[in-house]
Amino acid sequence: MTVAIRPQPGPAREYHFPDFVRRQLDNGLTLIVASVNKLPIVSVVAVVDATALGDKKGKEGTANLTAQALREGTTTRDGTRLALDLEKLGTSIEAGADWDSTVASMTVLKDRLAAAFGIFAEVLTKPRFRTEDIERLKAERLAERMQLLTEPRGLADESFARFIYADNSRYAQPMSGDSRSVSSLSRDDVVSFYECNYVPPQTTLIMAGDITIEEAVTLAESALSEWCGERKTSSVDADRGARDSRAIEIIVKPDAAQSELRIGHVGVPRSHPDYFPIVVMNAVLGGLFSSRINLNLREAHGYTYGASSYYDWRRQSGPFVISTAVQSEVTREAIAETLKEIDRMHEEEIGEEELTLATSYLEGVFPIRYETTSAIASALANLVMFDLPEDYYDRYRANIGSVTTHDVLDAARKHVQPERLQIVVVGNPELVKSSIEALGFGSVRTREVTDF
Secondary structure, eight states, rough: OOOOOOOOOOOOOOOOOOOOOOEEEEEEEEEEEEEESSEEEEEEEEEEOOOGGGTTTTTHHHHHHHHHGGGBBSSSHHHHHHHHHHHHTTTEEEEEOSSSSSSEEEEEEEEGGHHEEEEEEEEOBBOOHHHHHHHHHHHHHHHHHHTTTTOOOHHHHHHHHHHHHHHSSSGOTTTTTOEEEEHHOHHEEEEEEEEHHHHGGEHHHHEESSSOHHHHHHHHHHHTTOOOOOOOOOOOOOOBOOOSSOEEEEEEEOOOEEEEEEEEEEEEOOTOOHHHHHHHHHIIIISSSSSSSHHIIISSSSSSSOEEEEOOOSSSSOOEEEEEEEEEHHHHHHHHHHHHHHHHHSOOOHHHHHHHHHHHHHHHHGGGSSHHHHHHHHHHHHHHHTOOTTHHHHHHHHHTTTTTTTHHHHHHHOOOOOOGEEEEEOOHHHHHHHHHHTTTTSSOOOOOOOOO
């Protein structure tokens, strides 16, 4: 019998992230430019420190609604005219807000950059925020909410956040708001949020592609020099956990053929010094297809089509999550096998082959991520959002490659905490509750979808 031998990874190709320079305009706007001249294309990204953490209590969703409303027209162009003018230039503008920033972006041919950037600046600085447009965007968000409450995967993600964070923590609420908060939003809320947060000192403009710093400064000064305002953002404590002991909640879906599982706890902030050991440790635990949890639940037991784990990296502590969906009849077994894999990560160092497999993958895919101007601009946006060092991307692979088997063990023991694990099951309680109670996690709470 012929036995297949896993091919060994070759030496990593040399990689150097594109050089970039920073400038600050007189109005406080920061400009970052990476000149990449392979194609006559320029990607533009505006990173605004206008986040979901800036939403007022009871007004969750304001940041997202404001970002979306940017695309609905300016003081000189209605939404239709704006879309047509951008289409004539072969581009479009995307905008959205998350926990750590608002980002507006576009990619355009170099010879159309000046005209397109004029519109981009107009969208950023002169939105009209028409009441009809805001009400339509609210209706769309409310429709999304109705859809989410019928879909087990989205329901599990939202339920898990509500379960692991304290009720008064912003991270416990949906980033884009829930039905009650979105319904309460008005045009005045959007305008107030915009005026408070969209100011040059809280904005970084990034350009990557066929452009020099001098050309970028000329463009930015011509279109944005009259934009003014002062930094006003304040910090919000968003990541307080709900409890320090294990707990289980079942979200009632009587018609569910499967159990959607989320297991984990509050993680660590993106700035944590153990970031690289955690990334490698998670790759071994559940971050790759060949990870321990996926091989156990999918390949060894056939409980699921796939299982994974991840840290949701944010400025404050996002969740550490193990995610899968299994047949209702094996819900308890799937949870038990997942806990075994967590215990195994705590008990002994991983093997050198597992370490090499994880680090080779992470090092190998890294350069592929930054082959387009939009990807380079997005990478620079992450640099800004998380205040990463200037040489972060050049040192990434060396930092991954320096992680040892002992580092992985240390990261698992410090950052995957079995005694704090929280479990959310979206499924049929009549099929799963009694068996889950046998796990010994304590009482199992049930919650109706109508509670959301």
